[in-house]
Amino acid sequence: MDTIVCLKQVVDPELPQWDFAIDPATKRQVRMGKPLVISTYDENALELALQLKEKTGGKVTALTLGPQGEVKDAVRLALAMGADEAVVIDDPQSPQRLAADKASVLAAAIKRIGRFDLVLTGCESADWVERAMAPFLAEALGAACVTFISRAESRDGALSVRRTSEEGFQTVDVRLPAVLSVTSDEAIRPRLPKVKDIMAAMRKPVANWTRADLGAEDAGGAKGVEVKDVSIPERTTKVEFLEGEPAEQAEALVARLRALKIL
Amino acid sequence: MPGILIVASALEGSMGRSSVELTGAARNLAGPLSLPMSAALVGQGRGIGQAVETLQQYGVQTVYRCEHPALTPGQSDAVLAALDLVVTKAQPELVLISADTVGREVAPRLAYRLRAALATEVMSLAVDGRAVMARRQVYGGRAIATLEVTARPAVISVKPRAFDVPQPQPVRGTVEEISLTIDPEALPTRVREAQSERAEVGLDDAQVVVGGGRGVGGPEGFKLLEELAAALGGAVGSSRPPADEGWVPITWQIGQTGKSIRPNLYVAVGISGAAQHVAGVSGSRTIVAINKDPEAPIFSLAHYGIVGDFRQVVPALVAKIKAAKGA
Numbered sequence: 001m002d003t004i005v006c007l008k009q010v011v012d013p014e015l016p017q018w019d020f021a022i023d024p025a026t027k028r029q030v031r032m033g034k035p036l037v038i039s040t041y042d043e044n045a046l047e048l049a050l051q052l053k054e055k056t057g058g059k060v061t062a063l064t065l066g067p068q069g070e071v072k073d074a075v076r077l078a079l080a081m082g083a084d085e086a087v088v089i090d091d092p093q094s095p096q097r098l099a100a101d102k103a104s105v106l107a108a109a110i111k112r113i114g115r116f117d118l119v120l121t122g123c124e125s126a127d128w129v130e131r132a133m134a135p136f137l138a139e140a141l142g143a144a145c146v147t148f149i150s151r152a153e154s155r156d157g158a159l160s161v162r163r164t165s166e167e168g169f170q171t172v173d174v175r176l177p178a179v180l181s182v183t184s185d186e187a188i189r190p191r192l193p194k195v196k197d198i199m200a201a202m203r204k205p206v207a208n209w210t211r212a213d214l215g216a217e218d219a220g221g222a223k224g225v226e227v228k229d230v231s232i233p234e235r236t237t238k239v240e241f242l243e244g245e246p247a248e249q250a251e252a253l254v255a256r257l258r259a260l261k262i263l
Numbered sequence: 264m265p266g267i268l269i270v271a272s273a274l275e276g277s278m279g280r281s282s283v284e285l286t287g288a289a290r291n292l293a294g295p296l297s298l299p300m301s302a303a304l305v306g307q308g309r310g311i312g313q314a315v316e317t318l319q320q321y322g323v324q325t326v327y328r329c330e331h332p333a334l335t336p337g338q339s340d341a342v343l344a345a346l347d348l349v350v351t352k353a354q355p356e357l358v359l360i361s362a363d364t365v366g367r368e369v370a371p372r373l374a375y376r377l378r379a380a381l382a383t384e385v386m387s388l389a390v391d392g393r394a395v396m397a398r399r400q401v402y403g404g405r406a407i408a409t410l411e412v413t414a415r416p417a418v419i420s421v422k423p424r425a426f427d428v429p430q431p432q433p434v435r436g437t438v439e440e441i442s443l444t445i446d447p448e449a450l451p452t453r454v455r456e457a458q459s460e461r462a463e464v465g466l467d468d469a470q471v472v473v474g475g476g477r478g479v480g481g482p483e484g485f486k487l488l489e490e491l492a493a494a495l496g497g498a499v500g501s502s503r504p505p506a507d508e509g510w511v512p513i514t515w516q517i518g519q520t521g522k523s524i525r526p527n528l529y530v531a532v533g534i535s536g537a538a539q540h541v542a543g544v545s546g547s548r549t550i551v552a553i554n555k556d557p558e559a560p561i562f563s564l565a566h567y568g569i570v571g572d573f574r575q576v577v578p579a580l581v582a583k584i585k586a587a588k589g590a
């Protein structure tokens with residue numbers, strides 16, 4: 001199974017609130033000086049790709065689109081975790097672009113990479129959360145599409161995947177080639193590379209392409225949607241702490257809930 | 264009929280609340296833009312007729328009725344095949360889809376096929392001139408983005424439970440049958456089996472929700488939370504760690520990746536209050552936090568705070584609630 005995993009670099013989404021700021025010029029999160037990480041669920045996608053490779057063989061390619069100077073750590077980590085090779089598409093503007101725009105570039109890159117059975121993405125990016133990349137890529141590549149999966153098994157040249165739904169899980173049979181988006185699950189917790197893996201990663205091939213190399217036009221699909229404003233909502237609530245022993249705290253809360261007619 | 268097309272789902276055999284919420288979302292746009300509202304009703308089974316009536320009750324003028332045995336839960340490819348036909352016929356300016364399991368897959372794919380603009384996971388909608396102003400959470404709920412959608416057609420996916428069920432606005436509408444030829448064998452994806460983890464009281468619609476976090480420590484801790492939820496007549500949910508660890512079903516997860524809820528009362532137990540969790544509960548009317556750390560960020564969101572070990576606080580609370588109810 002040859003798999004291409006799309007990885008995005010984002011500012012660490014778990015930074016504390018006080019460290020979060022919006023740049024009024026770009027209307028995006030301030031990146032300067034902040035730690036960058038592989039977007040949470042993209043790491044789960046990579047882990048799933050590596051587990052599939054361990055069972056069925058094949059090659060895992062890490063594909064990332066971003067400002068070239070920023071993505072080195074992400075690429076190094078992906079190769080150390082076990083990806084066989086990496087492709088970097090340099091695009092200094094990518095943190096400002098929406099999914100539709102980036103999908104055309106990623107699809108062009110995937111076509112240029114050539115052979116693949118499977119393309120994996122995270123189910124949502126930790127920053128912009130559009131949840132649109134896998135479906136877009138599936139359309140652009142003429143592949144099958146399932147999102148929010150957490151397990152995949154190869155079965156008679158096809159895949160059987162487990163998708164998270166409102167009610168629980170669905171088992172879905174998927175033809176190949178397919179584009180799947182991956183959510184978190186205990187079985188696909190990203191592995192931590194060992195020192196020897198990190199050393200081995202240095203020798204793995206990394207291709208550097210640009211948007212222009214891929215003949216990608218600007219703002220193809222994202223036309224007609226503009227980010228007008230990004231603002232941090234103000235919190236106006238002020239907490240009332242209920243003091244005392246647990247029984248007194250409970251008593252006080254019950255009184256408040258009664259006053260609010262919740263009880 | 265050019266206008267606003269909502270995608271109403273009766274994949275489960277009857278139409279759910281999210282489809283009615285879409286009529287409410289569409290109304291924010293239909294009036295100011297003077298656009299008629301139509302619906303693509305996709306599904307199978309007896310509930311379809313009732314669904315048509317419900318849609319008309321909520322102001323849908325034209326229902327494109329797509330009925331086919333392949334239109335079952337999770338069957339995105341079949342839904343997309345139906346929508347291909349409906350949009351060709353209806354030529355809508357705006358398409359509104361619920362961002363549920365199927366909608367999340369279908370919305371971007373439909374947008375791609377129509378070369379349409381796309382806004383996903385939208386939580387509020389307004390009009391400015393001819394533009395649709397769509398607001399949504401970004402950065403784990405730390406910020407709200409306003410997207411200006413000027414292109415037509417545009418596809419907008421709407422977060423379930425972000426919009427209220429609107430007041431009925433009955434119209435006498437028309438129904439157009441869409442005849443579908445879908446070969447289930449030919450679809451690239453097929454749902455083979457579904458495993459339901461639905462709790463007795465559904466999280467989405469509960470008026471009271473008790474959420475447990477990593478601080479609850481394991482499945483035994485959640486038993487205490489279930490007792491509290493039962494005493495309050497509500498449902499139990501969780502932050503991500505308990506769902507990831509398998510202490511609770513994944514369907515209990517609340518937050519950016521999990522569900523968004525807006526109950527009357529949310530009680531957060533052993534939850535620190537990370538942005539991605541808060542993203543799913545900030546619409547709750549009253550929030551109570553129980554946490555042993557007085558500095559936990561959840562207290563900057565809560566209306567009432569109890570600093571303490573939940574193992575003592577929760578049983579005390581259950582006892583007092585029972586006593587209060589008995590009185």
Ligand SMILES: Cc1cc2nc3c(=O)[nH]c(=O)nc-3n(C[C@H](O)[C@H](O)[C@H](O)COP(=O)(O)OP(=O)(O)OC[C@H]3O[C@@H](n4cnc5c(N)ncnc54)[C@H](O)[C@@H]3O)c2cc1C
Nearest residue numbers: 476477478502503518519520521533534535539540555573
């Ligand atoms: C892209 C992305 C998406 C995410 N999506 C979600 C999502 O949908 N939902 C979600 O919840 N998270 C989500 N997260 C994770 C989120 O960032 C936090 O990591 C998570 O919410 C933390 O969960 P928690 O509060 O239960 O755990 P912790 O942050 O570990 O907090 C545990 C709390 O329990 C308290 N505690 C411990 N013991 C006790 C006790 N005995 N009594 C009382 N209190 C106690 C501690 O003081 C602490 O405050 C997402 C993260 C990313 C990056």
